[in-house]
Amino acid sequence: MEFTPVSATIGGVLIGLSASVLLLRNDRVAGISGIVGGALARPRELSWRVMFIGGLLLGGLVASFVAPQAFGAPLRLPIWQLALGGLLVGVGTRLGNGCTSGHGVCGISRGSPRSLANTALFIGFGMLSLYLVRRFAG
């Protein structure tokens, strides 16, 4: 993959703006696993979560027409790998109360040791997991 620091930083700034507005206007943390997991669990906080997820889906829908290349080539992986990976992402982000956005962006911005530890672990174990699957199952 080509290193793209400019588009990566611009995209990151947009994510930071979105998270900042959600914090300053709505007093909420823009953590996607928390928003999705919370929508599955807590009916009283359902409506704003559904709206946020609706925004994510609308953004994705428009992008799939105007910028389909942003989604890359189809992921050719065995179904067990997709299912196991998705399952671990779901369980792990709920157990750890956050993912790349909630811990990786919002938590690190607060200087939270909890989020820093979680982020270091999911990046480190992500690297290990990819290495092992490419080495032994790829």
Place this chain on the structure above:
Amino acid sequence: MTRSHLVAFGCGIVFAIGLVVAHMTDPHKVLAFLDIAGDWDPSLAFVMGGAIAVYAPAWRYYRRNGTPADTVFTIPSRRIDARVVFGGILFGLGWGLVGFCPGPAIVSLPTLAPSVLVTVAAMLVGMIAYRLVSGRG
């Protein structure tokens, strides 16, 4: 429908655009960040850096000026416990297998790519299963 609903909707759209612009919706791009033994692409770190550069001052401003809305915002815990450690490990192991974390997975859902559908379905099953087993929200 209140103003805060529209704010949440708009924030979702901008968040999705950010992921698309950064190409974080391409799992190959994300896996390239994790591929330190191969052709490493550090772009993902710049996405996090760009987001933190905006959110960190926003957080400082928020803490100084209190909460503008009428809801009471509970500041997330800072404590490192077993849950956050094992949660990070399991999430990382899964992330390295598929190249999707929750945000990009949801944003990619409208493409209806079979790999995305399987990953998101499994992710939601994992979230629901965790809740049923643990009894936590």
